[in-house]
Amino acid sequence: MKIVCTEKYFTILFVCILFFVEGCLGDKSSQNGSPTFPPQNKTINWYTSLEDARKKSVTSKKLLMIYFFTTWSDWAKKMDKETYSYYKVVEMSGNFICVRIDLDKNPELEKTYNITGNPTVVFEDPFNGKKVYKIEGIRDRHEMTDEMKKMLSYKVEGGGRNE
Numbered sequence: 001m002k003i004v005c006t007e008k009y010f011t012i013l014f015v016c017i018l019f020f021v022e023g024c025l026g027d028k029s030s031q032n033g034s035p036t037f038p039p040q041n042k043t044i045n046w047y048t049s050l051e052d053a054r055k056k057s058v059t060s061k062k063l064l065m066i067y068f069f070t071t072w073s074d075w076a077k078k079m080d081k082e083t084y085s086y087y088k089v090v091e092m093s094g095n096f097i098c099v100r101i102d103l104d105k106n107p108e109l110e111k112t113y114n115i116t117g118n119p120t121v122v123f124e125d126p127f128n129g130k131k132v133y134k135i136e137g138i139r140d141r142h143e144m145t146d147e148m149k150k151m152l153s154y155k156v157e158g159g160g161r162n163e
Contacts, residue, residue: 044084044093046100050109053099057126058121064124065096066149068115070103075138076119086141092148096123121147126156 050066057064063103067084069076083089103110105117113122113131122137132154135147 019138041088042090044090044098046098048100050099050101051107053097054126057097059084060097062126063132063151063154063156064095064097064122064126065098066113066122066124067092067098067100068103068109068118068120068122069100070118073118074103075150079138079144083139083141086145088145089141089148091126092145092152095148097126108120123151123154125154125157132155 046067053064053066069079093108101109103115109115113120117136119138120125121139122131123133124131133151135144139147
């Protein structure tokens with residue numbers, strides 16, 4: 001009887017250890033260095049023309065969110081893949097008029113916006129051209145969400161809250 005009791009305890013201990021190890025190691029499919037994200041079926045509505053985005057920004061009374069990048073930048077590629085596809089960033093982008101500017105195709109804008117690296121995001125008031133806020137360098141999905149939240153309370157010059 002004592003042996004059965006000991007075997008029972010070892011079995012229970014073994015099962016507990018298995019659950020503990022499985023909980024610690026988790027799903028191996030997401031442990032290749034890249035985080036996994038929930039599937040997305042919405043994307044940011046990017047303008048590709050600063051002029052068109054500025055016009056829309058004025059009529060909608062929303063801040064411009066200008067994303068400066070280059071196609072060869074690994075950091076910009078990472079932001080496109082992991083930050084700008086994140087559902088909260090996509091949802092929040094609706095509060096702004098978003099435009100993507102390739103600096104290789106628009107090098108004159110580097111000086112105009114004082115771009116010292118890429119990626120860079122500039123929030124601009126469309127009515128007075130004021131550069132309200134500048135984000136230099138890469139931001140992960142949570143950092144970008146926080147940065148965008150900061151801009152929600154800004155009142156655009158032409159009237160109304162940035163809604």
